[in-house]
């Protein structure tokens with residue numbers, strides 16, 4: 001007999017993501033090695049050499065330090081916070097799940113401005129909580145109206161609020177003053193500030209002082225800027241009391257030996273990320289001007305990806321894929337006319353533009 005899961009789990013659908021889908025490529029007869037992937041927003045220059053060196057010859061037979069002590073020490077000293085304020089995760093997505101499971105439950109409502117990263121909602125639903133949506137208006141360039149956020153949070157008496165900054169998929173960045181305002185005016189709400197793409201913005205304030213009040217969780221990822229998507233590594237910074245509770249829910253040995261060592265090496269490579277980020281900025285400028293020349297209107301964004309209205313995203317994506325180029329169809333974000341383009345190196349962007357020219361004149 002097939003057993004039923006807990007009733008609320010039955011109705012949850014996994015959130016779609018970018019990246020290569022091997023079964024789709026297999027059906028199209030395309031080898032994954034030949035794909036140029038603009039559908040994820042990962043640093044196309046790959047991890048720095050020092051990371052590859054640091055993970056050579058590691059002993060993988062012993063269990064890792066269960067709470068990544070050395071990595072956390074490095075994070076803490078870089079942020080100027082105590083080690084007790086840091087927790088490492090198997091990618092930041094693990095920490096999103098753990099946060100929802102620790103703090104939200106049936107009876108709770110959580111505010112999520114949308115479109116945004118789909119894992120916030122999925123994690124809340126798994127925890128049994130309800131999601132209240134704040135719609136980001138296309139006519140307003142998908143900018144977050146924080147006055148509305150505050151009034152929705154109060155009206156619905158939500159227990160949590162996810163803020164993605166810069167937001168995925170729109171690339172919009174909230175000014176520090178808006179973030180500070182939300183944190184100050186909603187002291188009883190847990191605010192999760194996801195800064196997964198902050199290395200690719202020009203805003204260097206990552207808000208370490210916000211965690212002192214105990215109602216903020218800063219979420220950081222090393223999988224984008226250091227191109228460690230396959231290895232998985234992220235962390236949170238928060239009040240030690242918050243970390244103490246998250247820690248109880250997190251599985252033991254959650255970050256493997258290789259990821260912990262890679263993380264320590266990565267944190268010493270800030271300059272590498274700055275250099276990559278500067279080169280990506282140039283490639284993005286090239287893309288924006290070429291797309292405009294082709295009669296398209298890329299939306300302004302403050303990070304390494306942006307939205308582009310192409311009419312029918314699913315079809316457009318398929319046409320590019322047949323030319324071995326992958327972009328993110330934003331239908332699952334509720335934006336069926338948009339694709340999201342994650343900026344790659346300049347020569348790769350030139351290939352994208354040639355393929356787009358072909359698709360547009362087909």
Ligand SMILES: Cc1ncc(COP(=O)(O)O)c(C=O)c1O
Pocket residue numbers: 090091092093094117164168194196220221222223224229232233234
């Ligand atoms: C906004 C945002 N946060 C978090 C994540 C998860 O990143 P990680 O690889 O650290 O789990 C992603 C991945 O796409 C993302 O877009």
